[in-house]
Amino acid sequence: MPFYTVMTPPPVGGDRREEIEQARLVPEHFAWGAFLLTGLWLLGKRLWLATLLFVLVWGALIWLNSRFGLHASALSLIYWSIALFLGVEGNNLVVRKLTRQGWRLADVVEARNLPEAERRYFERALASEATLPRVEATPATTPARPSGPLPIIGLFPEAQGR
Secondary structure (H helix, E strand, C coil): CCEEEEEECCCCCCCHHHHHHCCEEEECCCCHHHHHCHHHHHHHCCCHHHHHHHHHHHHHHHHHHHHHCCCHHHHHHHHHHHHHHHHHHHHHHHHHHHHHCCCEEEEEEECCCHHHHHHHHHHHHHHHHHHCCCCCCCCCCCCCCCCCCCCEECCEECCCCC
């Protein structure tokens, strides 16, 4: 079964239920739209930098073709390799864009299709939200750090050290 990455928007007013309702589920599978309609898919997903890079690469290829006369099969191979890359990594580009915009990874859901994934996520998220006690936000105090070097062997701290 396919997996879906659940991204929640940045917290605005502290309403957890609204964040859960605005979550976006991004499928973790091959993006056929990105493979077949590369530039249009990039524009449709609002991946502006990737679209600009795609246009610049094609501009450079057209310039190289006019300058040196590349073979048609070479241009076709380059296009389909870019399309294959976007098909495999396209949904990850969407997740990275959302992460740069402040969205957080909330969950990873396994389901047969998108409606089932949404149902599983909402059931799980709303159940965990209902069981969490409401705690008022208090300023966090930093724990006191020990004043000397910690005895560490390798990567794990030991009680007595050597």
